[in-house]
Amino acid sequence: MSSLFEIAKRIVYALSLVLAVIVFNFLLIHMAPGDPAEVIAGEMGGTTEEIVASIRQSYGLDQPLLTQLWLYLKQVAGGDLGYSYYFNRPVTDLILQRLPATLLLVISALLLAIIIGTALGVVSARRPRGFLSHFVTVLALVGFSAPVFWTGIMLLLLFASYLSFFPVGGMYSMTLEGGFGVKALDVLHHLVLPMATLSIIYVAQYSRLARASTLDVLGADYIRTARAKGLSEAVVVYKHALRNAVLPVVTIAGLQFSQLLSGAVLVETVFNWPGLGRLAFESILRRDYPTILGILFFSAFVVVIANLLTDLAYRLIDPRIKAGASS
């Protein structure tokens, strides 16, 4: 009962957070230099003061800022994120069309990072001075230091351009014929490089984190109890230690979901992945306010949901986290 109340409280917090994000983004965008009316007029080729003024009027850009904000909030509350200046389509449509690609990329990269990072960390913790442990340390340093776009370009050069194992960019092969299975495999084939690029930094972080927490957990009294039960070393490590060692990784992974989304902007741009990140990149270049705001709103929404899910997942893994005791 109190657990339900706690979850409801968290949802209310989350919604207020999203509202704050909308207002803040709106004000931020309008403070940025550059006038969308001029950009639109520029795209139309040649312009006069009258045309710019009429564009301003038709988009409501001549209204006072607070009036614009109020109108925007009313719209958003009704599920309408506005109309893209540039794409001439409702922003909601644009986002929903691009969202699956981004979610596929980000979630697969996150899962990959958690699984590989934890595995590397736990295995290297079993022999803290072994080869693998040093390898993980170096990998973590390199993976964490290299910028995402650079890693992406290097992977592209090696595996797509030089070795041609994977396609250079995009998400589908345009000419491919076949059923769902064939198409799904095709998407996966396209997914490999961007996913790897996006996850490398997190593999690096999680492997360090998992290594440290496993070392910590392996010294715990309950691990001695597990050994005293006569359990094999594999069961001791992968059942009794792993479940405790993975807790900090889950926490950090949830908190980093927002970083992953911003990483996706770079990865999608490098790999021409048709997701939200690239849409954001294009909209910023074109000062497409409604689209930028829509994407920011949606990202905030996704991050808040991810944090809620992390919280729930954490409760599943760690029974000590009870309602109200988590803070």
Add this chain to the structure above:
Amino acid sequence: MTDKILSVEGLTIEFRIGGRFFPVVDGLSFDLARGEMLGIVGESGCGKSTTALAIMGLVEETSGRVPAGEIKLNGENLLQTSRRRMRQLRGNDVAMIFQEPMSSLNPVFTVGEQIAEVVRLHHGASRKAAMDHAYDMLCKVHIPAPEKRLHQYPHELSGGMRQRVMIAIALACGPSLLIADEPTTALDVTVQAQIFDLLQELRDATGTAIILITHDMGAVAETCQRVLVMYAGRKVEEGPVEAILTEPSHPYTSGLIRCTPHLDRDPPAQLPMLPEIPGIVPPVTELGKGCPFRPRCPHAHARCADMPPVIPVSANHGAACWLQEEERAA
């Protein structure tokens, strides 16, 4: 002795300190009969817990080694057995409970799961049967509302209840030997008494032999039949509880007993200060030859530069002190 279940002979355990191995336990020997309760007493750092870990075959996990001696459990030498066989015995034929009940249970599994795990492992029981057995074990260790506890996590239980769960895990497979390593140190006094009562009751019911490791002479007096006093990795005295308590034959044992507070029916007007043994246990790196207690011993003399053997005091009572020989000669 035909019903001897444990026999330790000349056990030596070494730990690596600064690149060299030093003996933490040196030439320890003792026997244990079925259903017997043996107290091993001594100050911190005198090798009690290390001896227990050696019997469990867990010394290697703590970067130690066992260069000499034998540990026979039901006639089988544990020091020469394979790791695989040792895993079969551990938790099954020989079990152990530890001094930190608060942290000795895995926080992410329910109490029931943790008891059932050992039953499934060693008896090949089904999930259902193992859970039923876990329930029976919780009843045997007198946990209130066992049905509910089965599905609770360790953090929902008090320290005393957690130690009961540890005992349930340890006894789930009906071991012939249970090692209780300071099982009550972290618990408050009333709970301590309950745990000792429980251990005795379970020993009477199952015939499990128990080694109680403690530095509490009072607990030993109430629960054990025999006592083994250790000092700096060596056995200094061994014998029946009454004999040791009434007639300690090693200066260290006498010191330990004097340090135990007593509640007298008619306390003297002026309570005497509780005596202490001056000094501390020497670090293993500084143990020379000879009696390790020599620097703290009020009776130390020239002969103590040689390590005395265990000299019999009576039929099954012996002390490693030259004073015994002199007394017998006198």
